[in-house]
Amino acid sequence: MEKMVIIGGGIGGAIAHDLALRGFSVVLLEKGELCCGSTGRHHGLLHSGARYALHDVATAAECMTENRILRAIAPQAVEQNDGLFVAVDDADMNHYGQLIRNCSAAGIPSRELSAVDARRMEPELSPTIKAAVQVPDATMDAWRLAMHFFASAKANGADIRPFSEVVGLLVNHGAVTGVKVRDHHRHATYIEEADMVINATGPWAGKIAALLDIHLPMKPSPGVMVSMQPRLTGMVINRLHPAGKGDIVVPQRNQSILGTSAWIANDPDEVTLPADHVRQMIDLCSRMLPKLAHLPVVAAWSASRPLLVGDAEADPTRISRASQVIDHGLSDGVEGMLSVVGGKATTMRAMAEKVVDRVCAKTGRAIPCTTKHTVLTHYRRFFRR
Ligand SMILES: Cc1cc2nc3c(=O)[nH]c(=O)nc-3n(C[C@H](O)[C@H](O)[C@H](O)COP(=O)(O)OP(=O)(O)OC[C@H]3O[C@@H](n4cnc5c(N)ncnc54)[C@H](O)[C@@H]3O)c2cc1C
Incomplete structure (x- = not known):
């Protein structure tokens, strides 16, 4: 052979x-x-695909298919904890209906939750959130x-x-x-x-x-992640808006991993950890989970996405x-x-x-x-x- x-x-x-x-x-x-x-x-984050549903339904659908497969073939590597997409303000609420429709188009099961119900499930969510959507995200x-x-x-x-x-x-x-x-x-x-x-x-x-x-x-597109202790939520928490910065908190063991940012680097061997990105992750993610603003940083690091880009x-x-x-x-x-x-x-x-x-x-x-x-x-x- x-x-x-x-x-x-x-x-x-x-x-x-x-x-x-x-x-x-x-x-x-x-x-x-x-x-x-x-x-x-x-x-x-073992994506359900909902993160991409607002702008790339095909990628969202592929994530959902693979999410189901990986849960079955690698159960020891997956915590089956689900995720919430949280609307923090009225601008986020403008995407609520579209997210539900696009999740349906991508085959992603979703459940609409009032702010009260979401906070009952995740008490550390900000008391000012407007509403949330539950999807089958998971921690890997x-x-x-x-x-x-x-x-x-x-x-x-x-x-x-x-x-x-x-x-x-x-x-x-x-x-x-x-x-x-x-x-x-x-x-x-x-x-x-x-x-x-x-x-x-x-x-x-x-x-x-x-x-x-x-x-x-190819352009390496790095992003910063910040680990804080303790773990604040059972589920993955996402901001309900088109993909942006500082909009995901993944609970990993006893930690909360905040992320992420995105920029274009020239060389994957020369990727830095900009201090202002660390601060920005904490500021943005604490709009969903206010306690994050007061927790100690355990570690911060960056990694690069392998993206193929048009000039x-x-x-x-x-x-x-x-x-x-x-x-x-x-x-x-x-x-x-x-x-x-x-x-x-x-x-x-x-x-x-x-x-x-x-x-x-x-x-x-x-x-x-x-x-x-x-x-x-x-x-x-x-x-x-
Ligand atoms: C900030 C950030 C957050 C992310 N979060 C998620 C997430 O939550 N969920 C998700 O599904 N995806 C996530 N991703 C995407 C995911 O990390 C990548 O898509 C995936 O890890 C890419 O894998 P890869 O094997 O292509 O690259 P890599 O894992 O980088 O592997 C490439 C390997 O090639 C090796 N190599 C390079 N040159 C040589 C050489 N000359 N000889 C031999 N070996 C060589 C390198 O050492 C490296 O180990 C994230 C990415 C980033 C940047």
């Missing part, structure tokens, strides 16, 4: 799992620790979910190599035939041959494409969260390499399915995807010999 080399140990784990289930030989190379990129550092353990995929891939024969950085691509007669790898454990460089290479490096995807002199219009795109909160698989044979005349960009952690299984369907089409194999129904191996198994 053909050998596939995946670059990137975030969403790449889901691709490795799908490839291994379909019988391919798999090597995955990650330059740092697994999940050290955005995948291990995001907000931890970002790291565990991804590690379940790695454990499953490994159990089916995938060779997963952290601290292995791709520093070059081998090209023969116009096709990628392998990668040059720097092993940061052994301080050695070696060649790994491949029938096909999959660039799953998220915010770094443009850097890998540049090794072939291919321009991928004219100005507002990173509005860039599509849809994923794309780019076949460089079709787009750039270089066979043997696919890049996967965009998407959400919530949709990583679906992204992997798209990638591996393309691999099957290119290698002339009609092997169906089974990841929708395959319960994932527990992450702890990854560390056992």
Whole structure:
């Protein structure tokens, strides 16, 4: 069976799992620790899709489908706690009817709640809220979910190599035939041959494409998250407005994770943590949960979204969260390499399915995807010999 080399140990784990289930030989190379990129550092919201319903119904519907699948195949990584969209003022109320209609169009179950009922469910909500909508958001353990995929891939024969950085691509007669790898454990460089290479490096995807002199219009779009103690709510709390800043509070264990902001960076290796964004997250989120203004900050960090942007795109909160698989044979005349960009952690299984369907089409194999129904191996198994 053909050998596939995946670059990137975030969403790449889901691709490795799908490839291994379909019988391919798999090597995955990650330059740092697994999940050290955005995948291990995001907000931890298993989206119902309602966050996107006001401006991107297709992405909202995909999130809901994947939300249901991940609850079933990775139950240990998901807290099934639901979410509220909270109208803080009259401007938010202007979106209330549209949110309900668009959730329905996207297949997202929603329940209308009066301010009194919402506060009965979540007493820390501001006493001045106008109304709320309950949706099937959930809290996911970002790291565990991804590690379940790695454990499953490994159990089916995938060779997963952290601290292995791709520093070059081998090209023969116009096709990628392998990668040059720097092993940061052994301080050695070696060649790994491949029938096909999959660039799953998220915010770094443009850097890998540049090794072939291919321009991928990737822009890392970082955002800041702030962790405060204690956990104030049982459910995920979202502001009921079109996606913006400081509008999500995810309860993770005994913490409240506030987020997020969005800007465009030039280099994923030079992403900062602007102090004013930390303050802004606290100010904006405390409009929904006033106690946040007085809690201690436990930690603050930033992570980058791997977004594909048109040059004219100005507002990173509005860039599509849809994923794309780019076949460089079709787009750039270089066979043997696919890049996967965009998407959400919530949709990583679906992204992997798209990638591996393309691999099957290119290698002339009609092997169906089974990841929708395959319960994932527990992450702890990854560390056992
Ligand atoms: C602020 C913020 C909040 C978010 N919140 C959520 C959320 O609540 N829910 C949700 O579903 N999604 C969320 N996301 C989106 C989610 O984090 C990303 O869509 C997802 O993690 C991207 O995964 P990835 O594998 O594409 O990228 P990454 O996880 O960044 O993985 C890419 C990997 O490639 C590796 N790599 C790069 N170059 C090389 C090389 N040369 N050789 C080998 N390896 C290399 C990197 O080290 C990295 O580990 C959020 C994103 C941000 C920025």
